[in-house]
Amino acid sequence: MYFMFKKLKYSTPLITSIFCALILSCSAGGDDSIATITEPQEVIPSNLALTIEIVGKDANYPFGDGSGVIKCTATAANTIKYGFKFGNDTEQENITGNIQHTFTTKGTNDYLITVFAYSSTGNVISTFKTVSVMVGNQSGVTWADEFNTDGPPSPAKWNYDISNGCPNLCGWGNNEAQYYTNRLDNVIVENGVLKITAKKENYQGAQYTSAKLLTKGKFDFKYGIIEIRAKLPSGGGTWPAIWTLGSNITSVGWPACGEIDIMEHAGNRQGTVQSAMHTPSSYGNTFNKGSQILSNVSTEFHIYKVEWTSEEMVFSVDNIEHYRYNPSNKNSSTWPYDANQYLILNVAMGGSFGGAIDSNFIESTMEIDYIRVSQ
CATH class of the missing domain: 2.60.120.200 (Jelly Rolls)
Structure with a gap:
């Protein structure tokens, strides 16, 4: 092979033709996957769970200590952020999944807590729970x-x-x-x-x-x-x-x-x-x-x-x-x-x-x- 190229090193047109032929041959019979563009796959959140702690809740104070404070923890797979809604309030975004909220309406009331889990591709799932929370004097x-x-x-x-x-x-x-x-x-x-x-x-x-x-x-x-x-x-x-x-x-x-x-x-x-x-x-x-x-x-x-x-x-x-x-x-x-x-x-x-x-x-x-x- 060395002898052949040495003999033909000054025959530029011939060398060019050989290389072109090789390139065309590879293109015609090669693997088409080289030219395929892979679309990004959607990421779907899963296994969303919500736990709610009513601060001060025990056997004597089933609706909390009267402070109106709850602590929420959300977990999910394939998630980059969470959103929390307390009743009809505006959704609050959160990265960790841990959030605290204080209700202010006096008395014992039922509240709907909704959590959303978002993925990196914008997909979302949600779940909810209802809790009864006391605001005010709970001593009775x-x-x-x-x-x-x-x-x-x-x-x-x-x-x-x-x-x-x-x-x-x-x-x-x-x-x-x-x-x-x-x-x-x-x-x-x-x-x-x-x-x-x-x-x-x-x-x-x-x-x-x-x-x-x-x-x-x-x-x-x-x-x-x-x-x-x-x-x-x-x-x-x-x-x-x-x-x-x-x-x-x-x-x-x-x-x-x-x-x-x-x-x-x-x-x-x-x-x-x-x-x-x-x-x-x-x-x-x-x-x-x-x-x-x-x-x-x-x-x-x-x-x-x-x-x-x-x-x-x-x-x-x-x-x-x-x-x-x-x-x-x-x-x-x-x-x-x-x-x-x-x-x-x-x-x-x-x-x-x-x-x-x-x-x-x-x-x-x-x-x-x-x-x-x-x-």
Whole structure:
């Protein structure tokens, strides 16, 4: 090869032709991928998770210490930055995924927290959570159940009344038709809501089943504000109730122990929610009662509340008052309410208040978002 190029080193046209031929040959038979332009691939965020700490939250202060401060942590793969939205506020960008926010609206309120994860190519995913946060003096909060854990209601907070045979313990003194159980078919927490479901079914000699929960032996109290956010069942014969009984019932009996009906509703009088007081001076078909009408009681949540002081009881729905009990002559017969009471939740069927049960009734549910007691 050396000899050939040495002999032809001065033949420029020939050398040029040879090199051109070689280049054309390589181009014609070579790998086309050399000339391919690779498009940049999109980066998609994944595995987005959001955790929220309410500052000062514990068993006694379930909505925080009153400062309104929350701390959020977001994590995701393939992410270069995060965006946080607190309610309807403007989105706040953040690189680390850690951010602190302070709410300022007084009282206990629910807030929607949304987080966005962005990739280097502008792709985005999001998730959200709702939290209840207290702003202001929180020293009076004594007990609450937010029903945030799926499954049976918390055994640390709730007991059950169980029917032990029909017809004797199906009626519970009011000629009711249900058999109370602790089955998940009748009582369960799902998606942040307690559900008590009355069903038409043959069970232990009864034609209907339901559930009755109570805090007896686990929590009782004297005076305070009780708030329950609930949506009620429907259907002729349904009788949902949210109420309290005196903790001394085993020693003094009923009605001497006193009863506070925060809310009761009859499907045969759809939309009329009632509050009532049962005392030795007036019980059963008591004349100490008041009510209001709600058109969407079984399709929307409402806040049922009683404010209990040493002087009076004030009942309201969504802060609209419908009954005030403050007897001028307070004694053990008219006012057995200077002693502790415990909470009760149930859905009865029929009975003296519920009335005739619709033959077409299959099942219906009372849903409770939360119960909060402050003193």
